[in-house]
Amino acid sequence: MAQKPSLPKGTRDFSPIEVAKRNYIVDIIKKQFELFGFHPIETPSFENSETLMGKYGEEGDRLIFKILNSGDYLKKIDEDLYSSKNSTKITGKISEKALRYDLTVPFARYVVQHQNEIVFPFKRYQIQPVWRADRPQKGRFREFYQCDADVVGSKSLWQEVDFIQLYDRVFTQLNLQGVTIKINNRKVLSGIAEVIGASDKLIDFTVALDKLDKIGEDGVKKEMLEKGISESAIEKVKPLFNFTGTTSKKIDKLKELLVSSEEGMRGVEELEFIVNSISEIPLKTSNLDLDVTLARGLNYYTGAIYEVSAPETVKLGSIGGGGRYDDLTGIFGLKDVSGVGISFGLDRIYLVLEELGLFPETVAPQTKALFINFGNEEALYCLRAVNRLRNEGIITELYPDHTKMKKQMGYADKRGIGYVILAGTSEISNNTFTVKNMHSGTQEEMNFEELKMILQ
């Protein structure tokens, strides 16, 4: 019996129009990466398990797809371990490779492995799929693309500035108005932790603070007290409860608040440098917003933190993010190489452009004309013309089969082909073509040069 075809959970086929729309986004991102001097690299889809395991926390380890060893892989397991039937312990013995979980760890591995060929600061971009055994839901897939750009080998804050400009240029090219680039700084978060008295309360604190709009100041305070943050600590960070106004006003408030924290003050200075530089070279379409509740990947980043929000009318959350990490390559033995990078969420950006109707009308190359097949002799006459039109870069096709006119016309119609070309005995002897405009329905006999003109 034939198999009923289906796809694994959380994976997708992409139809021609979907591929074309995805490529439209990717090509714009690529073009801007290159304009900013980033160079592409590619790494293998699977890595040795020890390269990936332990880099994303316990949850991450669980979500990594493992590849089964080839051959008689059970043979090598000793009897004691085998009889334990312990999946976690046995995994390490029957699987040596795993699918890439993100592009950052493979990039760190790449930098260390190729350090002698690389010119630092190394600016690389990478656009490849990653895989996570996550529960699929709207906008979350088990196979999805990441589009990353990173610089390693320099601590200069000019890079933080450049990445904001890069984000802005991509969204400008996509005609996507109203994007907000939120920035924060890990050191500011450390400073807040100092001020509230305990770094282990920091996440509770930012989560509560983030609800200010919804539950008001009293609600936030209540939640903080419940989480064990003291009344006096809350009093100290009170300026954060009214954290509005211009970015420079926000920076003034942070300075006041974090004056007692050396690390916090360094974070504020970094933010100030970035914000001032951006004000000198203003963004074209995006908004820059200082958001102290932004704490993504807390343990990972050491300086700047970015997160990009879709325009407010689209309820979709983050469409990109990134930040600075001071010691990413350390895990592979190369110390003190600072990195900073950003990522674009291709699937989310796709949904945003779709919802806002921002894809251009002709996002895919389109066949300009279909030559009708009236039999072998006519077909050959047409194929000669097809061949010459292809020389001019004009996309044309001969209908492969000599079947009913209606079927051939239907094909042109369904595929949205603008012109249908008919050439029978009379056209062949006149060395002409009858050209039917599928839109207007009119048709006209003409020679090859005239045909070429029309299709160009």
Next chain:
Amino acid sequence: MAQKPSLPKGTRDFSPIEVAKRNYIVDIIKKQFELFGFHPIETPSFENSETLMGKYGEEGDRLIFKILNSGDYLKKIDEDLYSSKNSTKITGKISEKALRYDLTVPFARYVVQHQNEIVFPFKRYQIQPVWRADRPQKGRFREFYQCDADVVGSKSLWQEVDFIQLYDRVFTQLNLQGVTIKINNRKVLSGIAEVIGASDKLIDFTVALDKLDKIGEDGVKKEMLEKGISESAIEKVKPLFNFTGTTSKKIDKLKELLVSSEEGMRGVEELEFIVNSISEIPLKTSNLDLDVTLARGLNYYTGAIYEVSAPETVKLGSIGGGGRYDDLTGIFGLKDVSGVGISFGLDRIYLVLEELGLFPETVAPQTKALFINFGNEEALYCLRAVNRLRNEGIITELYPDHTKMKKQMGYADKRGIGYVILAGTSEISNNTFTVKNMHSGTQEEMNFEELKMILQ
């Protein structure tokens, strides 16, 4: 202790220049696919195991990479089976997904699954990686890209003709002279099998015949006899021992030889149609060669068989192949859909272009100018210019750190950047830039408009 980074056997990192060269090839192939009216699709990297298993023979099943189920995957195995410790049998219980082995089976699955959205004949192309647990060797990897174009839903031979034209256009665009497109037909091979008396001897027969150049007619005959092909059968197919001359001469010989085989004669007629049509619309750079020893994927193809050889000076063998298969989608329940397709071997083509020095000099986008960093004030002045140059699509960068001039110049030099721009206090007050040509060593002070002119 830090891990020493390494890659799984048979996989590769691609450096920026390698990515650029690969993209150069892929972009040309893509462009031609589109010129011929093919549309791109993409399928997931992994499929349900039952979609792939059993489609590539026993050897293929072994070479498919299987993905381990998540969670406590051993729990579900019953004790009897578990205690057998039989890797092959247990695999089916602990792995439900597998990495794509080629693009053809996923394409067949796609066509069946989306048959109601597809307009037939459906012309699709697909350029994605595939994975095989093969023993790695020169030019053979465990992860590699396939570039496939196929048409399904029509039996017209005009498609066979079009694919030869497509091959020729790609190699022409790559400036690759001397490629040979070899064609044969499965029905001709069946005819030969009939004539030599047994279809199970067909592979032995073609393998022996293929050695004609090396071991001579007597050697070939000897090998055939050893393989159990009768003296009288060999006598009958004697014309194949002197199978030279023009393609039309070869076709005449085949007609004579296969006159008693109905299927064989149909194959010859198909070849004749293709060869005659190509002679009417001659190829630009490639040679077309009828090769009766060509028997790739014997059980798979039902009509035309293609194989493309690199120019003879490069000892590399096949750089592409394909053919017609009459019932690919049948395995997924959609009967009588004929397909024909070709594939380009990206890795092999890369090696050929490299060996023949055929990559263009500037295959990658290159940073035109590096602005030297003399401190924050100067850097901001430069970044304004960088921003304006980027508006014009000119790739420029500011060196991120305010370090020694020598280091910054060294960076420009190693990256092959043509111009270095210096702007200190004097340039800022003059609103100018000092531009150093890294090739000639000369330098000149100029305003922004002049700078833009030089870099454009």
